Amino acid sequence: MISTSTSQISETFVDPIRERVSKVVVGQDEVVERILIALLTGGHLILEGMPGLAKTLLVNSVAKAIDLEFSRVQFTIDLLPSDIVGSEILDQKTHEFRTHKGPVFTNLLLADEINRAAPKVQSALLEAMQERQVTIGNAHFALPTPFVVIATRNPVEQAGTFELPEAQLDRFMMCHRLDYPEHAVETEVLKRSLDLGLKEKDGGAIPKTNFDLITEDTGVDKDGLMKAMLAVQDVHVSDVFVEHCVHLVQRTRDCEELDLGCSPRAGMALVQAARARACIHGRDHVLPEDLYALAEDVMLHRIRLTYEALAKGRNGKQVLQELVDELV
Numbered sequence: 363m364i365s366t367s368t369s370q371i372s373e374t375f376v377d378p379i380r381e382r383v384s385k386v387v388v389g390q391d392e393v394v395e396r397i398l399i400a401l402l403t404g405g406h407l408i409l410e411g412m413p414g415l416a417k418t419l420l421v422n423s424v425a426k427a428i429d430l431e432f433s434r435v436q437f438t439i440d441l442l443p444s445d446i447v448g449s450e451i452l453d454q455k456t457h458e459f460r461t462h463k464g465p466v467f468t469n470l471l472l473a474d475e476i477n478r479a480a481p482k483v484q485s486a487l488l489e490a491m492q493e494r495q496v497t498i499g500n501a502h503f504a505l506p507t508p509f510v511v512i513a514t515r516n517p518v519e520q521a522g523t524f525e526l527p528e529a530q531l532d533r534f535m536m537c538h539r540l541d542y543p544e545h546a547v548e549t550e551v552l553k554r555s556l557d558l559g560l561k562e563k564d565g566g567a568i569p570k571t572n573f574d575l576i577t578e579d580t581g582v583d584k585d586g587l588m589k590a591m592l593a594v595q596d597v598h599v600s601d602v603f604v605e606h607c608v609h610l611v612q613r614t615r616d617c618e619e620l621d622l623g624c625s626p627r628a629g630m631a632l633v634q635a636a637r638a639r640a641c642i643h644g645r646d647h648v649l650p651e652d653l654y655a656l657a658e659d660v661m662l663h664r665i666r667l668t669y670e671a672l673a674k675g676r677n678g679k680q681v682l683q684e685l686v687d688e689l690v
Contacts, residue, residue: 368593368646375590376642378581382427386575387420388554389547395642396538396659397424397512401470401587402594402638405535405631406491406511408476408663415540417514418474419572425470426576429583431506433465434472437479443486447496448503461498466490469506473513477523484530487511491533508587528622528666535631536656537663590641597637598647606653606689607632613685614665619676622666631660650689657686 376398383394393409397420400407409417418434425432435446448464465471466487476484490496494505513534515526531537543551558570582590607629615623636652662678671681 368597368641368644371590371593371641371644375582375586379424379427382577382581383420383423386423386572387416388550389543390416390420390540393420393538393540394424395639396536397421398642399635399638400510400512400535401428401508402591402641403535403634404508404510404591405634406533407513408531408534408537409512409514409540410517410537411514411540412542413516415542416572417540418472421470421472421512421514422573423576425472426578427581428470428587430469430508430587432470432472433468434474435465436474437476437483439478439480441479441483443483446483446486447490448498450499459499461501461503463498463503466496467503467505469508469510471509471511473511475515476513477515477526479524481524481527484524484526488530488533491530508591528664531663532625532627534663535635536659538659594638594641596646597640599633599637600647603636603648603650603653604633606650610653610657610685610689611661613688614661614682617681617685619668619671619681620665621668622664624661624664628661628664632656635660653689654686658682 379398380391380394383390396407396409399405401424409421411417422432422434435441444464446464447466448462450459451462452458453460473487490505490509491511494507494509495502496505497503511534516523517539542548555572558572558574560567561570561574611624611626611629611632614620614628617623632653633648635656636648639652639656640646640648658679662682665678665682667676667678667681
């Protein structure tokens with residue numbers, strides 16, 4: 363396959379996706395960028411935000427803009443691991459077991475409200491996320507390529523939710539936190555909602571939702587995604603940039619206010635995500651601004667503050683920002 367230059371990626375990959383998503387979701391350009399980074403690097407992503415910020419709608423829109431298999435799992439307290447990876451079912455006619463593959467066998471898996479599932483179910487994704495395979499019975503099954511998990515979670519709800527274990531959080535390349543939209547954006551959202559209209563169904567009519575705006579026509583096929591992924595591999599990462607990433611990761615381990623620092627996986631995620639971001643912006647090399655833009659998403663969910671720091675009213679974002687500022 364012929365590699366595509368980074369300057370062409372914006373026109374052939376990024377712009378068509380942004381155009382289709384903008385017809386459904388207003389704003390959220392930064393979130394779209396993070397989803398594209400996950401797709402281009404094969405990394406996994408958490409979208410964290412309050413209810414009603416269009417997290418599910420956004421992932422659906424991006425998935426439909428690319429010719430990829432898409433599955434959505436609504437995580438609940440009664441979900442079982444077999445509901446995700448699949449199970450062996452006894453065929454009454456042949457008296458033999460046959461394998462029923464679960465929704466994890468897809469290219470893009472939306473794990474909606476992942477913190478509502480019990481830890482046993484959350485752990486069912488560990489093997490799939492890290493090794494791109496699952497075990498059903500005594501057999502191992504490879505997952506389709508590419509395979510990316512995008513999980514959503516609400517940060518404020520405590521009843522009926524479970525914290526993700528550190529081992530699983532570390533498998534997510536990034537955790538992006540969504541804020542409430544600005545005044546102009548929220549105004550546009552309300553205006554668009556007034557123009558949705560009705561949808562005729564079964565001799566009656568029901569109000570349309572934003573999900574009805576998602577079209578089936580794709581803007582990018584699998585070949586286009588592969589060319590974009592190849593272009594990311596050609597982005598130059600200098601030795602100085604690598605040293606800055608290593609220094610920042612190691613500083614989290616030496617920081618007195620942090621009880622848990624970042625693993626080497628955080629450094630690998632930083633350089634890979636920086637590559638993809640540079641490619642999305644039409645550059646063939648990474649810049650310090652890539653590190654500053656991605657540090658919070660890559661590292662914040664991987665660190666834990668000490669009890670003393672929490673007692674002083676400190677939070678992870680403040681501590682991490684101070685460590686990043688030391689690099690300047």
